[in-house]
Amino acid sequence: MNDSKLVKYIAELGTRDRERLRQLVQSPFFNQHKPTMELLDFILKAITKENGQLSREKVYQKLFPKSSFDEQKLHNVMSNLKKLFHRFLAIDYIEKQPLQEDLYTLEAAFDRNQFELMSNSAKLLEKHLDEQQFEDYFFHYAQYRVAHNLGYYGGHYVDRTKSETLQAMLDHFDRSFLIEKLRNCCHLTANSMQVNTHYDFGLLTPLLGYIQTHYIDVVEPDKDWSIRLYWTILQTMRDEGNAQHYQELKKMLNESFDKFSPESQKDLYGFASNYCIRRSMMGDEEYKRELFDLYKRGLETGLLLNNGIITEFNYKNIATLGGNLREFDWTERFLQEYKAMLPPSKRENVYNYNLAYLFYNKKQYKQVLSSLLHVQFTDVMYYLNSNFLMLRTYYALKDTEALLSLIETFRIFVMRNKKMSPTQRKEYTNFLRFAKKLVELKHHGGTYTRSALEEKLKALRAKIEATDSVINRSWLLEEAN
Template identity: 30%
Template structure:
């Protein structure tokens, strides 16, 4: 039982939830079987014991029943308790979503033919919708449901006098378009990392429709957010679309969208800034750092007390590239407690290593990197690359050659690196080309290599490579 779905679900509940679950199972409306309640009480009383013997199915069965152990009986009892706990979670969810519940109550009144009750319930649901500060796509989805229910009720009373079809259509259009462009944004972000391509034919038709009906974007809705975000993620990544997206994101959306949705939007904006910065548009570093700082200040990038390790690492890099060393130092000292404990030490040591590298203190940087246990693939590659750069700048050619070779082998062995593989291969390629230049290269050779570096994509270390070339 210790490894069962039932026990894992029980262990995931908080103390207050456990208490409510106990009352739920004791209610005859939900459960009329004493053996199910007895099984729950046994699990509740033994869940924290370190001796797993007490949670073996045979042991639990012997505590609940007389006679020899019956596998089918025990499995069935566990399954029934699992289903009841799942029903409890559904009831909890319904209580947390009063508008959803009210809309379902409307449906019940419609089916019972109680028009007066329906109208009163409908007005309450509409009031709940309008009182909510959120104006995400669900706001329009609920608006569609409510208008459709009103349409059903009006046609049942006066069959051909429904007057809310326009409002019904508008609510559905905003909901559908916002959700469709949201999915398109997520697909484009996925395409940018992994070598996949999604069919965008429907989205392209919808894009034309929105462009032909600009009044849709004038409304205070999530559609403008996702529409401009979608356009900014398409080559050639138009800056005008990104600025329109940024304006919408930093406007009313801050107070009208759930934190989880805001986080996804911030990450889309951040990835756009990273892409543009890596392509040589350095002013996007300032934009990038702004989104990071704003996301921290507003509590958007930290969810459930956790800051993603990739965000932590990228924030440090953005601050260091922007020469905001004091902010980077303060951030490195303050935010490691928000990282997943399993990866906290590695990312802290890497951040310290990169900080010292940017200060030119290579010995301290290498000491920090030595503390990293290389479990994470991307952390491994980042640390290897930082060492490579220091070996190059220090002129330690033997260590540099070994590092280049080991990274090439590592890249060949690892799957699912997406565009990262090409990026690192390009870095190694140009690093070797720099090494092959004579001590005093001809101007034509340098210009040729500079042009090749500038044109190669993806290449995140373009600035560093050009700096080393300039020293030749």
């Protein structure tokens, strides 16, 4: 039984939650089946002991001492306990959500025609909602649920000519829908830009026009902050070349940050940072220092951490930028201090790659290759990033044979890999084409006269600058200079 999913799920609970689960299972309101209570006790005792074993036959004998082993009968008890475990999770989750129990009480009272209780619950809820600091998705959805019950109660039993409550119901539902629609479209648009995924965004295009007319270009800008936030974030990705959208995000960061819920604050910070990343990768150098300052702010405020964990992508971006800006001491401290906050399954891989990148920026090239030996290619991006770093290291060491071999292997991988988006594939193939030409010119420069080499490098720079899709353009231009 130790390998059953039920035992595994219970073992994953903390000590406090195990006790609360036991209390629920023993409560006659939820369960009156004694073998189910006893089964949970056996499981709890076994998982608290080192190498505690649960034999199906022995457990069955303790549950049903007067009958021979029946697999189906034991399965039924386990199934009942599993249902109670699911109920425990649901109740625990509801209890942790703000106002959720009060909303269910209101709706249950309406369903049971207990209208006095419903009215009293609605008054209490409206008071709590008035005290809410953020008008986010949940705020509007909760307002919708309150207005829904009061509006239809009034229409059926009081005065159907009064429409204010039902109009409020519609308004709050629209706002809750728009916020959640925009928020998800922001995250999925970002996902499709990073990996080769595609989504049908449905009503998004007509909604964007409606939002701009009714919520963005309005006389009173100091309202509907969540809608304005996610609309602006989406524009930074759909109209990337227009820096005005980013400036609006920056203004929200500096002047209106406390108007957003913690979740929206993370989105505001995260998407502003991602915009700076994309602009930096396109060669807009002025965004690098601004991004570095954003990263420092995110670490200081905890915005870059999720329950004490930093993602491998944020860790890499911070380390890369710190090295590029020659903030070597700060970056080395960051790598060491935040290593323990990486997800355990990826910790060593992420740390070794970023340590290699720091060595590269410090021109310690042999240490680069040594660190990269410990990096496993667990996904496409690690392969691309590690090979790009190795390419630059071979270039710095002037190991032409290894360099040209790597460029060809790299090119074949990019052309054959189906997980890369067409845009990514084009960016990398252009980079590798220019890198090969650069190697041929710089490492075989002795075959040209000085003036001929300068002319060829000048022509190469012009081609690099004229080509739209080239990743790591700044490195190519720097080395071709």
